[in-house]
Amino acid sequence: MEIIMYILIMGLSGGVGVLLLRTGRATRLVRQALQREMRTINDELKRAEHNPARQFELLDPIYRKVVFQVRSKVKMKRTELEQLVSDELNQIIKCRRSAVWSSVAVTGRNVLALIMLVVSAVGGYATYQEAKIIEWPGSQQVVSSSATILDDTFELPRQITSSEELGMALAYHMSRFDESFQIRYIGKTNDFDETMESAWAWLEANHIYVFRLSRGGESQYRDHGGYVDLEVNLAYDMTTEESHQIAARVERIIQEIPIGLNDYEKVKYVNDFVVLNTAYNLDSTASPYTPYSILFNGEGVCEGYALTTLLLLEKTGVETRYISGEVGTELHAWNLVKLDGDWYHLDTTWNDPVPNRPGEVGYDYFLVSDATLRADHTWEEGKYPVTAVGDYK
Structure with a gap:
């Protein structure tokens, strides 16, 4: 039995909303912006006709840029605008080649970019070689980490029999920025689509850093009746070499932190470092x-x-979370920090004056409560810890 399917491999929590209303003006603005930007890559896109990965590299920034450009000109919900840009780009791509763009969740000013390219199966799917079930190297567990790819905690499970273990396997490859990899799944295969969705949800909850650094890609699998062979192709916002450079840089920054700081002082040091630099x-x-x-x-x-901020605070030993939400109609990201047993919001982006003012640090969004942040931020509160009742004193 063979199944060929291209699936959404990542998405913002809650998924992409259903488009309820579109104005003719919004559609026109989006279409014009897309056509204008697409003209700049016409020749390159033609050369990449049979190279889906390269097509993705070319179209990803176009999508991001148009969402960013149009967001302030139309009165639409974020998810509606994302879907509108996705659909209009889909129409343009259909006119150029036999490929289909699926629902895409991208960002505006504050960037939580995720995109997915779904490529039609042309000429069928290349037959996989039959092989014995692989005994994977490594242990059966991945050390829990909400962020870091800066150490060797990611290990490949010996056998992939559950959605959690599939999520671990994905974390293993993505922590190494593998662009193409295969995973053999030997658990229940009657609803592998649901298993994949659960695996990506587990990855987002447990390894947000590697989850956020992937821009998406394509995934296909073959069900052999007793096991599934999954092939994944991903694109990333960084390279392996850049990851190694980040690891070294983070180590140097941590070494420069004065000895003896308490957790509050560490958080302030990191906030100030990020803003000032x-x-x-x-x-x-x-x-x-x-x-x-x-x-x-x-x-x-x-x-x-x-x-x-997440990397630096984790390295200092302060418990930290990455949180995604919105400011007005724009996507945004910030952190939650745990001090003295309570959680607080820390938004280093909004603590940084715009336009940039060298040497100046803001603290309006430094260790504040849910009640304070609700004044201009929104987020899916059920997904994240409840903060202290008041701001940190």
């Missing part, structure tokens, strides 16, 4: 969504701020 910039030299752009180019957007 970063300028908000969507058009950064490197991908603005990454700690690499923050730590080596001193620029980026909220996802880069939040992931960098």
Whole structure:
């Protein structure tokens, strides 16, 4: 029995909403923006006609840019705008080649970019070689970590028999920035689609860092009746070499932290370091969504701020979470920090003055409560710990 399916391999929590209403003006603005941006990559896109990975690299920034450009010009919910841009891009791509773009969740100013390219099966699926069930090297567990890819805690389970173990296997490959990899799943195969969805949900909950650094890609599997062979192709916002450079840079930063600081002082040190050394910039030299752009180019957007803050605070031993939500109609990302047994919000992006003012640090979003943050931030509160009743004193 053979099943060929291209599936959504990542998405923002809650999924992409259903488009309820579109205005003719919004559609026109989106279409015009897409056509304008697509003209800049026409020749490259033609050369990449039979290279889905390269097509993805070309179209990903176009999608991000158009959502960012149009968001302030139309009165639409975030999910509606994302779906509208996705559908219009789908129509353009259909006219150029036999491929289908699926639902996409991307970002506006504050960048939580995720995109997925679903490529039609043309000419059938290449037959896999039959093989014995692989005994994977490594242990049966992955050390729990909400963020880090800066050590060797990710190990490949010996056998993949559950959605959690499948999530562990994904974390293993993604922590190494493997662009193409295969996984053999020997658990129940009657609803592998649901197993995959659960695996990605587990990955997001347990290894948010590797989850956020992947831009998506394509996935296909074959059900052999007793086991499933899964093949995954991913694109990333960073490279393995950049990851190694980040690891070394984080170590140096941590070594420079004064000895004897308590947890509050560590959080303040990290907040100040990120703000003082970063300028908000969507058009950064490197991908603005990454700690690499923050730590080596001193620029980026909220996802880069939040992931960098997460890495640094985890390295100091302070319990930290990455949180995604919205400010108005724009996507945003920040952190939760645990001090003295209670959680508090820390938004290093919004603590950084815009336009950038060197030497100045804000504290309006430094260790604040749910009640304080609700004034201008929204998030899926049931997914994250409840904070202390008041701001940290």
